[in-house]
Amino acid sequence: MTRQMTGAKMVVQALKDQGVDTVFGYPGGAVLPIYDEIFQQNDIRHILVRHEQGAVHAAEGYARSTGKVGVALVTSGPGATNAVTGLTDALLDSIPILVLTGQVPTFMIGSDAFQEADTVGITRPCTKHNWLAKDTDTLAETLHQAFHVAQSGRPGPVLVDIPKDVQFANGTYTAPEKSDTTIYQPETKGDITAINELVEAMEKAERPVFYTGGGVINSGPKASALLRELVEATGIPITSTLMGLGAYPASGENWLGMLGMHGLYEANMAMHDCDLMINIGARFDDRITGLISAFSPNSIKAHIDIDPSSINKVIKADIPIVGDVESVLTDILKVWKARGRTVNRDAIANWQSQISDWRKVECLKYVQEGKVIKPQYALSRLEALTKEHDRYITTEVGQHQMWAAQYLGFEDPNRWMTSGGLGTMGYGFPASIGAQVAHPDSLVINVAGEASWLMNMQEMGTAIQFRLPVKQFILNNERLGMVRQWQELLHGERYSHSWSEALPDFVKLAEAFGAKGIICSDPDDLDDAIMEMINYDGPVIFDCLVEKHENCFPMIPSGKPHNEMLLGEASTQGVIQAGGAVMV
């Protein structure tokens, strides 16, 4: 049966057919026909954001916390350009989102019309793929293809630019199952010879380590379950990137903690000293590798990735496996079991005892004394008081983000939303809104710094309007903490423009929006204040005044290898003289 309808109606129909229940958006001239259709239906909920960047980050938060494609709808020109940061963020973190942009009518394209921008041109390098829909008859198929591309293979952001006349015109609707998706069919099954080679290496390895990333989470919950099975069965220790936290539980006994620039000492030392590194869905980002020429010098490196361009991009893979994590882990387990479930038990026991020695360094130790809250303490208390909750965490970008990754524990995938690749300040608040919309009854907390948080604070209006009880946990040090830290370490303590002056009174700000504001500056009051935040039924801005000059450790300084981490002042006090703070 062919169905005739307007392009605008097709958009809404295609979203429904794709199972979309929520759209984050902001109206404008070039998308009015679509907004008119949204007005006349009740299946899709529209969340009105206060800035288009917020719409895209909210869609990311929604996508990351559900595994579904997040959808944002914005107008032409400034609406589209405001979406660019979110698109780039989603591209670097492989988050499946669809952004629909309005465009001036086809006959006006190229005339510098009001609110015209070359949207497909601007977004070509920051989307996985994009389309300019010039014809109503092919619009529906394009939308279905967009969903397909966003979530197949390595996920990513896609954009469909829809001129206003295409929205008004009538055309034939194509159902999802009638749409041609053969245009994009990435390989998901790993090469079995390479998988055999990896299993053989696993059987012999004396110091193996799993290094996992966001690819495990993108592959789906089954991939995380298979990973847990493999880790438990082999006893091989596991570390993860920032993006991969939660794929393996933080309470698991083989868990080393996060690795990388602000990763744990034991995780980075294990990476440096291992003889077999099994990279599953991570991409050897520069925050992970440190100095490449000194990166894990004596290991065989296996790399499982669905994107062939990730392999050999930075680090040469000895055993490259292109495929989807779930499929490849299924095959690895099958082969490993069939070959007799062998691992080098004695050697791995030695390896684990070596790791226990590294753990004794207690790289995350801090001293909470006096009347000023240490940010680490604030997060430790947040963890203790919320870990039993059905909890989703988002973050902004900076020191607080790294501390959150270090001090909060994630037991399940899709519970942790952070801007890893692009490092977008202003990501966390709208992302928390997206996560809360998807999980209305869960506790959603955005761990923020005051500077990042201010970048998208207008979304308080969204939180209030849609009764989204998101908790904004702001570690307020009145500084751009990470910038300040780098200036201290690398730029002669010249703190150029890295402090937050003229900050608002966050409690009054919350009240001005109709939310609750809490301020806490005394460590003794912290637990009660956090409980008050959790128990309040509505959005909260929690202004947690913390130590202003705390640095984030451990830290691998840029251009240094993993085994030259800097440990914190607290853990080096009395143990190492000031001159020897560079740990070897």
Add this chain to the structure above:
Amino acid sequence: MAALKIKKGSTSHSAYNLRPTFSDEVETHTLAVLVDNEPGVLARVIGLFAGRGYNIESLTVAEVDHTGHMSRITIVTTGTPQVIEQIKAQLGRIVSVHDVHDLTVEGASVERELALFKVSGTGDKRVEALRLADIFRANAVDSTLESFVFELTGTPGKIDAFADLMRPLGLVEVARTGVAALSRGSE
């Protein structure tokens, strides 16, 4: 924090000075890229080269299958072996790209380029230009009493050689198509 012994002016000031020391031997490769003939597809391909800092020595593009809406882009590029591998992988993941062939490594191939040369001169130089054109099997496609336009097809090396010879004889202008290439044999 001066205790951290990070030297003033050291390269570790930059977070991005982390490039590995891969083999730096630069190779030239000819890539055939089969793409959907749709608006923006060339921009996707050259945008990739510009955005990631890859080189383009020569680029030719035209529709090769009208009914299938397919175009063939032939790119001659240079880079270290690792960069060439990256270029191929990055091209391969563009949604509109169907196939990427590295003609330089996938067996023998033929490469041809067409060029037009405008040579102006009189007397001995004019005679010499015509004689050399004959040797190179170039055709004169336009002539006046003071000039010729020669058409020459051949490998890029042959075209370079002809240009070098024409330069002292009054070469005014050259137009080159860029390389078109196919693998040898029946497949």
